[in-house]
Each structure stands twice: as structure tokens, then as C-alpha cells.
Amino acid sequence: MESKISVRNLKKSFGxxxxxxxxxxxxxxxxVVVVIGPSGSGKSxxxxxxxxxxxxxxxxxxxxxxxxxxxxxxxxxxxxxxxMVFQHFNLFPHMTVKENVTMAPVTLKRADQEDADKKxxxxxxxxxxxxxxxxxPAQLSGGQKQRVAIARALAMDPDIMLFDEPTSALDPxxxxxxxxxxxxxxxxxxxxxxxxxxxxxxxxxxxxxxxMDGGYIVEEGTPAQVLGRPKQPRTIDFLSKVL
Amino acid sequence: MKIIELAVQHFPSYVNxxxxxxxxxxxxxxxxxxxxxxxxxFKMSKNKVLRGIVAxxxxxxxxxxxxxxxxxxxxxxxxxxxxxxDLTVACVLIMSLNAGAYMTELIRGGIESVDKGQMEAAxxxxxxxxxxxxxxxxxxxxxxxxxxIVNQVIVTLKDTSLLSVISFRELTxxxxxxxxxxxxxxxxxxICGLYYWIVVNILTxxxxxxxxxTKFGK
Numbered sequence: 001m002e003s004k005i006s007v008r009n010l011k012k013s014f015g016x017x018x019x020x021x022x023x024x025x026x027x028x029x030x031x032v033v034v035v036i037g038p039s040g041s042g043k044s045x046x047x048x049x050x051x052x053x054x055x056x057x058x059x060x061x062x063x064x065x066x067x068x069x070x071x072x073x074x075x076x077x078x079x080x081x082x083x084m085v086f087q088h089f090n091l092f093p094h095m096t097v098k099e100n101v102t103m104a105p106v107t108l109k110r111a112d113q114e115d116a117d118k119k120x121x122x123x124x125x126x127x128x129x130x131x132x133x134x135x136x137p138a139q140l141s142g143g144q145k146q147r148v149a150i151a152r153a154l155a156m157d158p159d160i161m162l163f164d165e166p167t168s169a170l171d172p173x174x175x176x177x178x179x180x181x182x183x184x185x186x187x188x189x190x191x192x193x194x195x196x197x198x199x200x201x202x203x204x205x206x207x208x209x210x211x212m213d214g215g216y217i218v219e220e221g222t223p224a225q226v227l228g229r230p231k232q233p234r235t236i237d238f239l240s241k242v243l
Numbered sequence: 244m245k246i247i248e249l250a251v252q253h254f255p256s257y258v259n260x261x262x263x264x265x266x267x268x269x270x271x272x273x274x275x276x277x278x279x280x281x282x283x284x285f286k287m288s289k290n291k292v293l294r295g296i297v298a299x300x301x302x303x304x305x306x307x308x309x310x311x312x313x314x315x316x317x318x319x320x321x322x323x324x325x326x327x328x329d330l331t332v333a334c335v336l337i338m339s340l341n342a343g344a345y346m347t348e349l350i351r352g353g354i355e356s357v358d359k360g361q362m363e364a365a366x367x368x369x370x371x372x373x374x375x376x377x378x379x380x381x382x383x384x385x386x387x388x389x390x391x392i393v394n395q396v397i398v399t400l401k402d403t404s405l406l407s408v409i410s411f412r413e414l415t416x417x418x419x420x421x422x423x424x425x426x427x428x429x430x431x432x433x434i435c436g437l438y439y440w441i442v443v444n445i446l447t448x449x450x451x452x453x454x455x456x457t458k459f460g461k
Contacts, residue, residue, distance in 0.1 A: 051367055053363055053366065053367060076366075076369050076370065076371050077369070079366065079367055079368065079369040080368070080369035082367070083367075083368075084364075084367035086360060086363070086364060088358075088360055090358070090360035090361060090363065090364035091364075092361065092364070092365075092379055092383075093383065093459055093461075094382050094383050094386065094457075094459050103368075103378060103379075104365075104368035104369060104370060107370060107374055107378055108368075108369055108370065108374075135460060136459045136460030136461075137460070138459060138460040138461045139460045149364075152368070153367075153368070156368055156369060
């Protein structure tokens, strides 16, 4: 299988604090990688290094063949291939739902307004929100906002999607609707890296689970291995607290 | 009534004076806004030299009275460098530099009030920094800044009255000239104040209207 994302000896520091110690992993096309671990383990920072929302202190990250640690790489170009979904949605509050979805493709001249509108309606239908196209984000529930955020990311036709704790800010009854959209996406063959505390999702949808702690990948393997028969004491300790 | 008589009699000169007041205000504010956008970005940048330039500029403008700035630039600079100011150009320049300092702080405050997740979301979609600023950050910042911007427009409008000291024939200077001839200080300064009052209140109405139309479903 072709390697979609290649991370080699990635290190990240904030000032004196080293958050990522030495991370290496390969993510193949169509793979769904779920990253779990205690808070402060560096899992969100790891995810944010994959599209360089965080500057990378050392090591290499290669996405779709582009070395994003190389200063000569046009990061804006590479980011168009990587969709990202945030814990706090980060929808644009001054735009309607449809405008949120069409803004990037139109601004980046990937489509004219008319085509972008049509595509936005298709995507909104897919996430079950076609009837909300003309309302503003302030009028949506958390689960609806997050589904719009997914549609917004998909509007750029990414071939990789990053999810940074997409359900952590949601009321419990809204978690399911967001996970369903993500599961659908995984089944369509999207390459996904998901930071989450949803162990059920990891088990059901994940191809591989990375357990991070203290800035290292402590253990990795299939969900059955890592969640079912963890070997490392830190993994066992963490899972005993969350399961 | 004398006041109506005088208002009608001097109406033509007041139309000219009002136009000059508005001209100085509008052009100055356009330039001040550009100064504000550029300097607020400088102030938030990592570059120490750019931040230093802005710091000196802000401290000079805010630390000295507008009247002194007017006299220094209009009379002082030509003396040092041997040139003559075009009156209108000098007036617009002085007011721009002055309002620009206040606009810088105001715009920076507005930009910083926007959640940093907004910039991240825009950048993650592939937008460049300027694109994200224009499409995502500035529209939201403007909404927050609107009351302070309108306030600055009102302050600058009223501050143009100080340009009378260098004989720029705006509303106040026009009134001074008329009073010097007819000695009707009470009536004429009342009329003069009325012109300012009307323009300021039109601006306030406009502000309320814009705020009502930009609620974005909240």
C-alpha cells in the first residue's frame, strides 16, 4: 500500500517543554488511524503537526509525497488536500452554513460560485443538513455544527481528513450523529487520523490504534490488540480508567 | 427670527465649509484605516523592528496634543526642510496620522478579539494568511469594532475644527470669519454647532442600522 503520511522522528517543543519526543509512523491510503491517550500526551499536537498548524521542531513529515517540513513546500497547496475538523467546530459565524462550505473552494478558485453551491448542497445532504443551508451557525446545535464543519472540509476534496477530538465538546446525545458521518466517510475509503476518547468508534471503525503518552507512541496495533490485549503497563493503566 | 435670517444668509458659505469638513474627515479616515490595518499587523508581528516603529508612532501621537501636531507639521516642518504645504494636503495628512494611531489600537483589539480557531480553520482549508484575514478575520473583527470605529469617525470629524488654526476654511473657521464681520458670536456658533450635531447624529443612526443588519442569527 502507498504511504499517504510518513512521519519520521518528529519532535515538537513549546519553548523548553518538549511535547513530542520522537514520533515515527506510516499511514497508508484509506487507513483509519485512531490516536488515544491521556490529556497532555501530545496527541493533538501530533495531529496539528500533520498539516503544520504547529511548526515542526525536528524530523520529517511527508504528506502525499510533499515534505511539509521543507520551507520550499507551498503549505497552502498541501493543506488543500488535508481536511481538518476541530473540537470547537470553528465555523465562520458571519457566514451562512452554505457560505461556510463554499468559501474555500471559491476563494481558492477551485470552483465558481454556482458549482460550489451545487456541491455544497450535495455535501450538506450527505451530512443530513440540506435544510439548514441558509441559516447561520449560531442557530445550530453542537452536533449540527460539527457536521457542517465536516462538510466544509470535504468541499475541498481532501484525500486525508484529520479529526481533533471532534465529539469532545458535544452533548452526549449528539455524539452519535457525528460519529455516524465519520463512519460513513471511513467506509468510502477516506484516509483518516482521529484523535478521540470514543473507544467504541476506535474499535468499530479504526484500522489501527496509536496509544500516546508523554510525547511517545507507547503502543500501536489493531484495535483488538491495543484495546483488547494491551501489553504496555501505561496502556493498561489508561484503558482501565476510560473503559 | 434672526437665527433663520443668518442661517439662510450664510448658507452658501456653510455648504462649502461643510464639504471641506467632510472631505478632511473622509479622506483622513480612509488613510487612517489603511494605516491602522497595516500598523496593527506590524504590531502583532514577530519582527521587533516593525513593532518598534509602531510603538514610537503610537507614543508620539498619543502623547502629544493634536493642536501641537498641527502647528508642528504645518509650520515646523516647512521651516526645517524649506517647502510649502498645500493646505488641504497638510490637513488630510495631519488628521490621517492622528486618527491612524487610534485606528491601529482599535483594529488590533478587534482582530485579537476573534477566536484563534477561526484563523486555524481558514488556514487548514488552504487559505493564505492574507486570504484568511480578508475573508474570515477582518469581517468578524469589524463587527466587534463598529462602535469604536463610529466613535473614532465622530472624534475625527469634530477634531477637524482645530484645523481652523491654520486657516482651513471648514465649519469652525468659516464661522470665525463670519463672526469677525458681523459680531453675532452667539447665533453663529450655535449654527456652527448645529451642523456638527446633525452629521454626528446621522452617523449614529447609521451605526444602529448596520448593527441591526449584522446579527448573523444571534
